[in-house]
Structure formats: C-alpha cells, structure tokens
Amino acid sequence: MSEKVLMKGNEAIAEAAISCGCRHYFGYPITPQTEIAAYMAKRMPKIGGTFLQAESEIAAINMVIGAASAGVRVMTSSSSPGVSLKSEGISYMAGCDLPALIVNVQRGGPGLGGIQPSQSDYFQATRGGGHGDYHLLVLAPASVQEMAAMTVRAFDLADKYRMPCMLLADGTMGQMMEPVELGESTGGTVDKPWALTGTGMSRKHNIINSLSLTPDELERWNVDRYARYAKVERDEVLYEEYLCDDAEIVVVGFGIAARVAKNAVNAARAEGIKAGMFRPITLWPFPKKAMFERAKTARAFISVELSMGQMIEDIELAVRCTRPVTLCSRVGGMIPSPAEVKKSIEDAHAKLDGRN
Amino acid sequence: MSSLPDYPDGLYRKIAGRRVTLFCGHYGSGKSTVAMSFAAMLRASLPAGTPVAVADLDIVNPYFRTKDCEEDLGRLGIELIASEYASSNVDLPAMPESAYRITEDRSLHTVIDVGGDDRGALAMGRYASALLAEGDFDMLAVINRFRPLTAAPADAAEVMREIELACGLPFSGIVNCSNLGSATTPEVIEESFGYAEEVSRLCGLPVRFTAVMRGLCGSFEEKTPVLPLDFTISHGGIENR
Structure with missing residues (x-):
C-alpha cells in the first residue's frame, strides 16, 4: 500500500x-x-x-x-x-x-x-x-x-x-x-x-x-x-528545530503540544518576537546535546506540555540551568491553545530585557 | 459557521424527503460531517418553524464527534440530541433519554449520526421497530474510497451488511463521501465515482448523492446530486483534517 x-x-x-x-x-x-x-x-x-x-x-x-x-x-x-x-x-x-x-x-x-x-x-x-x-x-x-x-x-x-x-x-x-x-x-x-x-x-x-x-x-x-x-x-537521538537559528525564545514541545507550539511561534513571529520551536522526537534518549547547543544562542525556553511539568526537568538538565525555563501547560484532558502558548512567549520575551 | 449557507436549487427534493435520515458506515468515512451538513440543508429548505435535530448516537467514538460542533449547530437553529457524556471525560457508551423524541415526536425532522461499523449501529436496534412501523425514514451508507478497510468495494458492501444485521434496519441508498481530509482535490473525488458505482452494483442500492467539501463542489452535479459539506470538527482546539 x-x-x-x-x-x-x-x-x-x-x-x-x-x-x-x-x-x-x-x-x-x-x-x-x-x-x-x-x-x-x-x-x-x-x-x-x-x-x-x-x-x-x-x-x-x-x-x-x-x-x-x-x-x-x-x-x-x-x-x-x-x-x-x-x-x-x-x-x-x-x-x-x-x-x-x-x-x-x-x-x-x-x-x-x-x-x-x-x-x-x-x-x-x-x-x-x-x-x-x-x-x-x-x-x-x-x-x-x-x-x-x-x-x-x-x-x-x-x-x-x-x-x-x-x-x-x-x-x-x-x-x-x-x-x-x-x-x-x-x-x-x-x-x-x-x-x-x-x-x-x-x-x-x-x-x-x-x-x-x-x-x-x-x-x-x-x-x-x-x-x-x-x-x-x-x-539514535531525533529532534526537529523550527525557526530556531535566530530565536531568542525557544518553545519546546513533543507530539500534539508541538503542533500547537508551531502555530504559536508563527503568531509570535508575526508580531516581531524571535521565537522558534524545538521538538524532541526521541524522548529517551532526550536530545540534550542539541538543546545545550541551542541554549548558546536562545535566551529563554518554554516547555509546552499536557502535564503538570515533566519534560521541563529534562530541558533544565539539558541546558544545565544556563537559561530560564518556564512551563506552559494544561492538564486533565485540556490542550493548551496557540493563544496560551503565545502569551507564554510574550511573557518570556518581556522578561528578557536586561538579561543577555 | 454562523449563518446558513446557500444550496443548489432543488437539492432538498433530490436527496431528502423522509422525516428521519440515518447515516451509517465504517468509522472515519465522514458520517458526522455529512449528518450535520445534511441537517443544515434541511434547515435551509424546510419551512421556518419546522424543528430540525441532529442526533449524535455514536457510542463508539470518544472524541472528534458531532457533539464537538454543538455551538455551530445551535447558531443555525438545529437542535442536538446527544448523551450528556459525549465528548466528556468518561467512557460511557450511553444513549440519551431524549433520543426517544426521534420516534415519539413526529413533527421533528431528525438526522441521525450513527456510530461506526456494526458495533456503533447495534444501539440503533432499540429504535428499529418504531422507525419501521412509521415507515418514514431513509438509512444511507456513507462510504469513503480512501479508508483502507473499505477501499475495496466488496469490503464496503460487507460493512453495510454487518450494519444492517446489527441494527435491524435496511439501507436505502449510498452517500459517496470519498475524501483525503485536507489533501482532497477535485481529482481525488473524480477518482471515487467508479468506486461508488461498484459498491452500488454490489448491494443493489443507488448512489443518492456525493458529499463534497463546499470549496471543491465544482461540476460534479452531472454525475450525482452534490451535498456541500460545511463543518470541520475540532476537539480541544485541534482540527480533524
């Protein structure tokens, strides 16, 4: 077939x-x-x-x-x-x-x-x-x-x-x-x-x-x-990066959360915020090397999850606390909306001023 | 969708006319979208004040179902008959008590979205004797050439037989809803006419109409009547395409 x-x-x-x-x-x-x-x-x-x-x-x-x-x-x-x-x-x-x-x-x-x-x-x-x-x-x-x-x-x-x-x-x-x-x-x-x-x-x-x-x-x-x-x-590590090269804010999500994150990244870009998406495809092994490299150019990370915050721990370990990582999540069967993710991007962006 | 769309002249006369219309078929063939679009066509064609309802009697599908379009239907003046547990967080394959209105209230024009395959159709058996006694229903098989388990006409015909056995009601026609979701093109639909004719030949029932996303309706009317499809089912903000 x-x-x-x-x-x-x-x-x-x-x-x-x-x-x-x-x-x-x-x-x-x-x-x-x-x-x-x-x-x-x-x-x-x-x-x-x-x-x-x-x-x-x-x-x-x-x-x-x-x-x-x-x-x-x-x-x-x-x-x-x-x-x-x-x-x-x-x-x-x-x-x-x-x-x-x-x-x-x-x-x-x-x-x-x-x-x-x-x-x-x-x-x-x-x-x-x-x-x-x-x-x-x-x-x-x-x-x-x-x-x-x-x-x-x-x-x-x-x-x-x-x-x-x-x-x-x-x-x-x-x-x-x-x-x-x-x-x-x-x-x-x-x-x-x-x-x-x-x-x-x-x-x-x-x-x-x-x-x-x-x-x-x-x-x-x-x-x-x-x-x-x-x-x-x-x-065997697999991941996808989307608009990450010049991104200041990198949204990390897997599965359905990555689809929402991509929409939010596009919406944030339309308003001039340099956002990108990093999608781990293998969750173990987690793409920690690639994410550590990305942390050298990105200034903040957001973990988008349909959980109370689980993958966020792997992100923090991967970037070795060199960058702030925040959580955008819904649970119980709810899915974060692109607007909610975009709000998280805007919040992270607003906090960037004064940091390098 | 906030207002009723336009329909080709005479479409109601060509494809409708019974008080109750049931849409059955293999799951994922497009039953829910067809049922809602058919109800919208009824709403636009029947005299103002004639009550029109869609009954979501799917006991199989946990989400991406008619119930997810409740607000759209409400705005169009179409009542939704559905279990209060549909699209909720529990897995209760229950029939709503209001489903009795379908057979008891003979002023109500109802479009029934039956659950997938014979397992989904089983629950319809509860209402079969009343529908047969009244004798004012149409049961249509929704087929999609691009669903792997019914891509062979013989397999589609077999699913139809299984559904009839499960619900105790006979099909009266076929709806060709062949589509590839967001990848549907006029060529994709063109390609499906031969398939629909073969299913029609195997089960001895006519292709009553072709169901096509409104933007792609084009010039298929020469072959069969065409029902434009207007609904996209979205669940938790995620669109099923």
Whole structure:
C-alpha cells in the first residue's frame, strides 16, 4: 500500500506495524487507543497473523514476552492506566533484553483520570515505570504520517538494540484523521540467534531470563546493558528545530503540544518576537546535546506540555540551568491553545530585557 | 459557521424527503460531517418553524464527534440530541433519554449520526421497530474510497451488511463521501465515482448523492446530486483534517 489514504493515528500505527512484519498483537481495549486493537482484529486473521484480546493488560504483556522470546515482531498497545498494569512485564522485558513495541496513547490521570488526551506519562515512559535500572527507547510522533513512520522505526530499533521501544502518543494523535502514505512492506528480517526457536539438536539451547543467581553476574548484565544504552544515546537521538537559528525564545514541545507550539511561534513571529520551536522526537534518549547547543544562542525556553511539568526537568538538565525555563501547560484532558502558548512567549520575551 | 449557507436549487427534493435520515458506515468515512451538513440543508429548505435535530448516537467514538460542533449547530437553529457524556471525560457508551423524541415526536425532522461499523449501529436496534412501523425514514451508507478497510468495494458492501444485521434496519441508498481530509482535490473525488458505482452494483442500492467539501463542489452535479459539506470538527482546539 503506497497510495495516500485517510487514517486515524491509531489505525496508522496498526497498519504500519503489519507493513514491517508484525504478525502478533496482544492487547486489551481501553479508550482512546481501542482502534489499534479493532484494526488488528480485522486485519490479522486475513494475513495469517495473531490477534488476541487477553483477559487483562498484565496477561497481554506476558504474551508479548513469550512471542518476543520466540524472535517474532510483536506489539501491544494501551492507554495510561493500562500501561501502568503492563509496567511489571515491561521491566521483565528490559531485564530479558527483549525487543517489542509498546504503544501508549495517553489519557488524563492519575488513577482512572479521564479519556481525554494527556502527556502526563512522560516520567513513566522516560524514567522506567517499572522497577530496576532500564530504559525504553521512546518515540513521540506529531502527525498521523509520523505515527506510521515511528512505528516502523521503533520495531527496527527494538531489534537492533534488543530493547523494548515505546511509541508515546496521546488521545488526540490517536483519534485524529489525516492523509497518510504508508511505505512498502519491509518485512523485518533481523537475524535473532538468541531467540527460543528450538535447537533442532544442532546447537546449545538459548536461555532468556531476567533472574541471575549471583550478584556479580547481574551487575555485569546491567553494565553491559548500559553500554548498549550509551550507543543508543550516541546514535539514535531525533529532534526537529523550527525557526530556531535566530530565536531568542525557544518553545519546546513533543507530539500534539508541538503542533500547537508551531502555530504559536508563527503568531509570535508575526508580531516581531524571535521565537522558534524545538521538538524532541526521541524522548529517551532526550536530545540534550542539541538543546545545550541551542541554549548558546536562545535566551529563554518554554516547555509546552499536557502535564503538570515533566519534560521541563529534562530541558533544565539539558541546558544545565544556563537559561530560564518556564512551563506552559494544561492538564486533565485540556490542550493548551496557540493563544496560551503565545502569551507564554510574550511573557518570556518581556522578561528578557536586561538579561543577555 | 454562523449563518446558513446557500444550496443548489432543488437539492432538498433530490436527496431528502423522509422525516428521519440515518447515516451509517465504517468509522472515519465522514458520517458526522455529512449528518450535520445534511441537517443544515434541511434547515435551509424546510419551512421556518419546522424543528430540525441532529442526533449524535455514536457510542463508539470518544472524541472528534458531532457533539464537538454543538455551538455551530445551535447558531443555525438545529437542535442536538446527544448523551450528556459525549465528548466528556468518561467512557460511557450511553444513549440519551431524549433520543426517544426521534420516534415519539413526529413533527421533528431528525438526522441521525450513527456510530461506526456494526458495533456503533447495534444501539440503533432499540429504535428499529418504531422507525419501521412509521415507515418514514431513509438509512444511507456513507462510504469513503480512501479508508483502507473499505477501499475495496466488496469490503464496503460487507460493512453495510454487518450494519444492517446489527441494527435491524435496511439501507436505502449510498452517500459517496470519498475524501483525503485536507489533501482532497477535485481529482481525488473524480477518482471515487467508479468506486461508488461498484459498491452500488454490489448491494443493489443507488448512489443518492456525493458529499463534497463546499470549496471543491465544482461540476460534479452531472454525475450525482452534490451535498456541500460545511463543518470541520475540532476537539480541544485541534482540527480533524
């Protein structure tokens, strides 16, 4: 399928996963990501794949562990409360070095929260969520087209680094419809000699496990894993800069917040304020080097988030407190308007006088 | 939108006439936009004082729905029948009690926006016997050639059969709402006529009209009547395009 079609973000994730060889989906319905499961339920039986609605999110993530252990491309998807339930299994996957895609189409929290869009699982996604020393590779798309592209990328990176990847979207991104062009099928043909595929009596058996009997061995596993994470941090950072070269005020946002931020930047530019937008596409690894460089020319940063202020901590760490960082946010399912972001830009601009 | 737009002469006579019009189909095909635009056409065509309502009976879609255009509809003098939980923060697939007005108040001209696919249509079954007894309704299938799961005419026809089984009401025609959102061009619409004719042939029902964004209406009237679409559904300030 390479012609243009009209899709919901959730559907684009599902179709892109299929296009790159994912034939195993395990999940449990929750608004606002249910279309992923519904799409898989329709498509998988027609292409010889497996769609299974598990009895719970916990069961679904454990089925993902099993399929990933067998070396196949596998995914699950949920929304915020469901991802909390999956967190134990995600930690086990990190400990077992298993590649898979986990999609979180975020809704408001904490607790049952609400079904409207949110970005308040940023900490959960980038700081682990589950227990132990580990990272997920976290991608944050900002259009339906990117939902598709990032899904394929997430599978590729998961296989390349043997780690679970997360696509972090929000309800608006999942529900909105946009024209999208899906790439040709790629098939995902990564060699996985570690997978549990049966020895055929011709090799030593593989073991996939997160339990170590000795502390020095467990320490070595952790250290080796972090050496791999260092490569990811070096090679896989993605971000977009928009009108940043001469910008005094840089608005930072990911996903749906970046779309609002871009409109606000254009509106501020129209009034003569030199504003730009910096959009992290990988949330872990966070584009901290690029942002530190940007802080050499920009004079103030604004974090636009659908949370009480989570990514702002990464921005402050990235610019090493060389510049002021303020927060523009709405929560509970509300989305900051371009006017609200523009007001934050104007406020930050007004405070610039007297500073260099 | 703050005032009623203009419509081609005789459009009401060509595409309307029943007291209740239901729009069903695969989700994302354009049902909500078509339903609201159809209601605006009714409002502009029926005598002043004739009550016109849009019923958002979607129990599937959490947001980007008719309810998001409540203010626009109100300004045009079109009543909205919707669950108080529609577009709220809870996931309650409830039918509004005011939906009984659709069958009980026979002075009310109602356009029903049914939820997507057979799952969305299931809830319509509650009202099927009353609609059949009165016999003054039209159930139209909204199809979009650019939705991947209904891009093949046979798949679109299959979805129609599933919907009829779920709600217990028969389709009487097809609405071609083929579009690519903001990437829709006259060529895109031109390309969809063959598709709509094939769906029509497979299910034995006529293409009643083509639904086209107002700015692109152009010269398609030679093929089928054209309903101009006037609504953009925006949720939390984010437009669905």
